[in-house]
Amino acid sequence: MSVKHALLGLLTENPKHGYDLKRDFDDRLGDIWNLNYGQIYTTLERLVRDGLVELFDEVSQEDRPDKKIYRITSSGRNELRHWLVQPLKHEPRTLRDELFLKLLFIDLTDPELILQQIREQHSVYMAHMMQLTNRKYQIDGSARRAIENTHDDTERRRIERNRLVSLVVLDAALFHAEADIRWLKHSEARIKELV
Amino acid sequence: MTVQLHNVSHEYNYGKVQALRGINLDIRAGQFVAIMGASGSGKSTLLHLIAGLTQPRDGDVIVLGHHLGKLSDNDLTLFRRRNIGLIFQAFNLLPTMTALENVMLPLIIDGKSKREIRARGEHLLRLVQLTDRMDHRPDELSGGQQQRVAIARALMNEAPVLLADEPTGNLDSKSGEDILYLLRELVERENRTMVMVTHDPRAAAYADRIITLSDGQISEELGIVAEVMVS
Numbered sequence: 001m002s003v004k005h006a007l008l009g010l011l012t013e014n015p016k017h018g019y020d021l022k023r024d025f026d027d028r029l030g031d032i033w034n035l036n037y038g039q040i041y042t043t044l045e046r047l048v049r050d051g052l053v054e055l056f057d058e059v060s061q062e063d064r065p066d067k068k069i070y071r072i073t074s075s076g077r078n079e080l081r082h083w084l085v086q087p088l089k090h091e092p093r094t095l096r097d098e099l100f101l102k103l104l105f106i107d108l109t110d111p112e113l114i115l116q117q118i119r120e121q122h123s124v125y126m127a128h129m130m131q132l133t134n135r136k137y138q139i140d141g142s143a144r145r146a147i148e149n150t151h152d153d154t155e156r157r158r159i160e161r162n163r164l165v166s167l168v169v170l171d172a173a174l175f176h177a178e179a180d181i182r183w184l185k186h187s188e189a190r191i192k193e194l195v
Numbered sequence: 196m197t198v199q200l201h202n203v204s205h206e207y208n209y210g211k212v213q214a215l216r217g218i219n220l221d222i223r224a225g226q227f228v229a230i231m232g233a234s235g236s237g238k239s240t241l242l243h244l245i246a247g248l249t250q251p252r253d254g255d256v257i258v259l260g261h262h263l264g265k266l267s268d269n270d271l272t273l274f275r276r277r278n279i280g281l282i283f284q285a286f287n288l289l290p291t292m293t294a295l296e297n298v299m300l301p302l303i304i305d306g307k308s309k310r311e312i313r314a315r316g317e318h319l320l321r322l323v324q325l326t327d328r329m330d331h332r333p334d335e336l337s338g339g340q341q342q343r344v345a346i347a348r349a350l351m352n353e354a355p356v357l358l359a360d361e362p363t364g365n366l367d368s369k370s371g372e373d374i375l376y377l378l379r380e381l382v383e384r385e386n387r388t389m390v391m392v393t394h395d396p397r398a399a400a401y402a403d404r405i406i407t408l409s410d411g412q413i414s415e416e417l418g419i420v421a422e423v424m425v426s
């Protein structure tokens with residue numbers, strides 16, 4: 001996935017330093033995507049090297065290196081626009097699960113022990129879904145209230161858009177967890193049939 | 196405690212089918228509990244016991260302080276009408292009445308002001324997004340629309356305890372989610388108690404407790420704090 005384009009997109013809003021980028025990224029995608037400072041700084045260096053981003057300002061700080069503030073260049077904007085309309089890769093995600101490997105060697109142990117692991121995995125996913133749904137419910141609720149209390153159209157649209165992004169992201173995580181849960185249940189039944 | 200089950204067992208067909216075995220369960224006011232489990236594991240039976248529609252072969256069911264086993268049939272009916280909102284697996288709508296009349300029915304029997312009842316019924320049908328279907332009879336509604344009428348009807352008496360059997364089973368995932376949001380909001384805002392049977396993991400995830408039944412017993416319980424308890 002493209003950290004590069006994520007940073008370019010966030011920089012279209014206004015010039016930012018690494019900390020701002022991390023915070024803005026986490027606000028919107030933090031639920032499903034853990035981006036660390038290291039990735040942000042190496043990506044920024046590469047973007048500067050390629051002329052897509054430039055140094056905008058440096059703010060001196062006590063006892064620390066200067067805070068570097070970056071802004072997007074016009075070729076950065078072109079690159080972002082180009083990427084936005086690029087078709088998505090037409091191929092399914094690769095699927096890989098440790099369970100496949102364990103099944104390969106199921107004869108070496110008591111199948112009941114594998115079933116036990118499947119059930120535990122199932123519980124972990126289900127608990128995860130509860131947490132995601134709770135987040136979704138909270139975000140949805142506070143967005144609804146904020147929209148009710150706002151009379152400024154631009155502000156309302158901004159809230160609507162952020163709500164949409166958060167919900168779509170959380171939905172993605174939820175639907176994937178659900179698929180895993182269904183697959184685990186199904187596999188459990190299959191393995192039971194076998195033993 | 197709003198709902199308490201002490202050592203509850205139930206069987207059908209003179210002991211040939213053990214539907215529930217030794218269930219112990221405490222549900223506090225304001226909790227949203229989901230019941231999951233394979234087909235035939237006893238979910239609907241459990242709901243019927245809490246509603247007092249069925250008396251257990253063994254054990255006690257106490258709802259809002261009432262020992263359901265000790266109530267007369269009359270008192271039980273009265274208790275249900277005041278305290279329980281029921282959404283059944285089959286919607287049980289009256290075929291000759293319109294959606295709005297079906298929703299109004301639980302209160303009409305009580306003999307309250309018809310104008311107020313109508314206003315509340317219309318409000319609830321709007322909440323479940325059936326504003327333009329109020330005058331349709333059940334056979335003129337889709338399955339999902341009938342389900343939403345049944346949900347509105349269950350909310351009519353403002354019961355403190357809501358019992359729902361697959362309330363979103365016939366809905367597409369976005370409509371189902373709107374209903375679940377509505378139900379959870381009701382539970383939280385008005386401190387009601389909700390027990391919902393479902394096969395759907397995404398619906399169950401709206402609850403703050405998930406209880407799984409296997410062969411009539413509680414085999415697992417999950418809570419929102421994400422602690423995992425496998426028995």
Ligand SMILES: Nc1ncnc2c1ncn2[C@@H]1O[C@H](COP(=O)(O)OP(=O)(O)OP(=O)(O)O)[C@@H](O)[C@H]1O
Nearest residue numbers: 207208212214232233234235236237238239240241
């Ligand atoms: N009225 C009845 N007479 C006889 N047996 C019954 C009756 N109702 C339910 N059962 C049996 O009791 C067991 C539990 O049934 P119940 O309806 O509670 O299951 P459930 O978990 O709700 O299943 P589903 O997911 O299919 O709705 C099943 O084996 C069922 O066949």
Ligand SMILES: [Mg+2]
Nearest residue numbers: 238239284360
């Ligand atoms: Mg059932």
